[in-house]
Amino acid sequence: MSQVPLIVTTDWLVERLDDPKLRLIDATTFLKRPDDGGYYDVWSGEDAYKEGHIPGAVFADLLNDLSDPDSEFAFTVPSRERFTSKMSELGVGDNDTYVVVYDSGLAEAGASVVASDWASRLAWQLQYEGLDEVAVLDGGFQKWQEEGRPVSTDPGSYPKANFTGERRPELLATKEDVKNAMNDDNVVLVNSLTKADFNGETDTYERSGHIPGSVNVFFGDHSDPESKELHDDNKLREAFEKSGALDPDKKVITYCGSGIAATWNALILNKLGQNNVAMYDGSMTEWAADKSLPLDTAEKDK
Structure with a gap:
């Protein structure tokens, strides 16, 4: 720990x-x-x-x-x-x-x-x-x-180290894991992109929409734009509670476009006590490129 x-x-x-x-x-x-x-x-x-x-x-x-x-x-x-x-x-x-x-x-x-x-x-x-x-x-x-903190242009350096530790495969979700999760009530799929991306209103990826069964929690809503600070835990918790992602008996898989924003949602979930979180590395970039895989839009969810 x-x-x-x-x-x-x-x-x-x-x-x-x-x-x-x-x-x-x-x-x-x-x-x-x-x-x-x-x-x-x-x-x-x-x-x-x-x-x-x-x-x-x-x-x-x-x-x-x-x-x-x-x-x-x-x-x-x-x-x-x-x-x-x-x-x-x-x-x-x-x-x-x-x-x-x-x-x-x-x-x-x-x-x-x-x-x-x-x-x-x-x-x-x-x-x-x-x-x-x-x-x-x-x-x-x-x-x-x-905040007026010190800033430097001198390059930093540290003594070379020997990276140890063992890989934790449970933190990474694959395309197959996500396919299985679509029909698994014990897994919550969290889309970390904007509501417009989730609804299929943008053309950022090869196809538009979201993975069926996923819920939308925009990663950019967790901080105050003025102070740059994270919201308090109560407000952060509100963002995830409706999705069921804070249920300790469930596994959560976060995804986004290319596995970046999804790690921010995963980190916030960890901060709130949900430790059973994996991140789908391929995210929408990989999923949308495979035309055999389903995507939903806001219309399909109605």
Whole structure:
């Protein structure tokens, strides 16, 4: 059991910036929906990291280093060897250290939706590969800057580590798992995208709509756009209660477009005490590409 909170505040972090056990990681990635529709434009946040980051932080490139380069889908989980090798280079893996991950705090470039979903993606990957001591910074780099906290352009570095731990397959859901879940009352499928995406009103993916039987809990509703802070647990709980996702006797599978936003919902569910949560890595990108698989829209749900 981790001794580090799942989500930490800027006050919590600033008190520990000089802690030799801290491994601080900037996982900033940028995503923007094209004006003419279609799949998102995505790019690495490495240049933004070089322009300024929390002092001591190292940069982890989710797009280019920590995804499977041979997959036809973006952000597919890489081989364990690829992931642990990169993490070891960044200094992550020693049993006596802990990790805090942050990102720009903006769910979409140019948008006002606040969610640390890129940070939660890396945190989820670390947990999937067996690391316990990992947290996500609430409000991310945007909140850090707005509070006038220190910012550095000096690249961070940590001594190379040896990543240990065992992969936790129960945290990952496959396409087959989701197919089985559609007819299983003991599994709650949570779509983490916008209501418009869920209703089939957008053309982001090869086909529009949602996986039959899934419920919509938009990942971007969990934080206050002004303060950049997460809502309190009571309000967070309200977002999930109607879906049945907080039932301790049920398993939850979260999904989104490419397994990013779904990790933010999974993290919030964990924070609220639901620990039986898996994330569908392929999400809508994989599901919609397989024309043999069903999709529902708002009309079909009526």
